[in-house]
Amino acid sequence: xxxxxxxxxxxCDVRYSTAGNPNTPVEVLTELAKDxxCDVRYSTAGNPNTPVEVLTELAKDxxCDVRYSTAGNPNTPVEVLTELAKDxxCDVRYSTAGNPNTPVEVLTELAKDxxCDVRRSTAGNPNTPVEVLTELAKDxNCDVRRSTAGNPNTPVEVLTELAKDxxCDVRCSTAGNPNTPxxxxxxxxxxxxxxxxxxxxxxxxWYKHKYPKIAPFYTCGCFCGSREQLLVRIYSIDNLNxxxxxxxxxxxxxxxxxxxxxGR
Numbered sequence: 001x002x003x004x005x006x007x008x009x010x011x012c013d014v015r016y017s018t019a020g021n022p023n024t025p026v027e028v029l030t031e032l033a034k035d036x037x038c039d040v041r042y043s044t045a046g047n048p049n050t051p052v053e054v055l056t057e058l059a060k061d062x063x064c065d066v067r068y069s070t071a072g073n074p075n076t077p078v079e080v081l082t083e084l085a086k087d088x089x090c091d092v093r094y095s096t097a098g099n100p101n102t103p104v105e106v107l108t109e110l111a112k113d114x115x116c117d118v119r120r121s122t123a124g125n126p127n128t129p130v131e132v133l134t135e136l137a138k139d140x141n142c143d144v145r146r147s148t149a150g151n152p153n154t155p156v157e158v159l160t161e162l163a164k165d166x167x168c169d170v171r172c173s174t175a176g177n178p179n180t181p182x183x184x185x186x187x188x189x190x191x192x193x194x195x196x197x198x199x200x201x202x203x204x205x206w207y208k209h210k211y212p213k214i215a216p217f218y219t220c221g222c223f224c225g226s227r228e229q230l231l232v233r234i235y236s237i238d239n240l241n242x243x244x245x246x247x248x249x250x251x252x253x254x255x256x257x258x259x260x261x262x263g264r
Contacts, residue, residue, distance in 0.1 A: 030051065042063070072098065099125075142170055145162060147245075177245065
């Protein structure tokens with residue numbers, strides 16, 4: 001195992017990987033946050049164990065990708081997210097809009113953003129207020145309406161209208177929302193072993209592990225971490241390519257099966 005000095009003096013690929021490792025010590029992350037390579041700082045900004053005071057500094061980074069990564073971190077403070085919501089870079093605002101810790105009043109403003117991806121990310125956030133979702137359901141951009149249709153807080157009367165949308169993806173997302181009248185629950189197949197439960201037939205194999213003396217954690221594709229960390233990834237980083245509502249339903253099904261099997 002490399003010590004602190006060896007890590008800091010290694011090549012940038014090693015520093016990048018170390019910066020993203022949730023087991024990297026806080027004192028090493030603090031130093032990697034000052035790295036000359038922006039990719040290393042980006043990786044540090046996304047690490048769930050990076051200290052709050054370090055995230056606060058990374059939120060001011062000159063590189064927009066570093067600020068983007070900071071905006072998606074589940075531990076970034078509310079006051080920092082509030083500032084990042086005003087960032088000149090639309091991707092940073094997009095990531096902020098997807099963070100479940102972003103305050104309601106900030107989400108309300110982001111719902112009016114000129115960039116459709118920012119509005120789409122806001123529409124998928126589970127904390128976006130009902131009245132804001134009602135307006136987003138009328139957005140001229142079909143991806144914004146699709147994201148609204150999948151939000152678990154979108155009201156029944158709004159879903160009823162979205163079910164008539166001219167865009168098939170919006171109607172599909174509406175049909176998958178448990179609040180939609182006539183909703184039929186998706187049946188998932190599972191793989192069950194003595195240490196984990198996994199969902200079959202999804203774009204990635206979703207695992208939830210059970211090991212003695214360790215809190216249950218999840219893996220999905222290249223992700224490994226807690227439920228909170230996975231939710232932030234679903235609503236911000238992965239929101240660009242995947243409907244967060246679909247992935248949250250998979251996550252909930254996995255949790256229910258895990259509890260049935262392991263009782264926790």
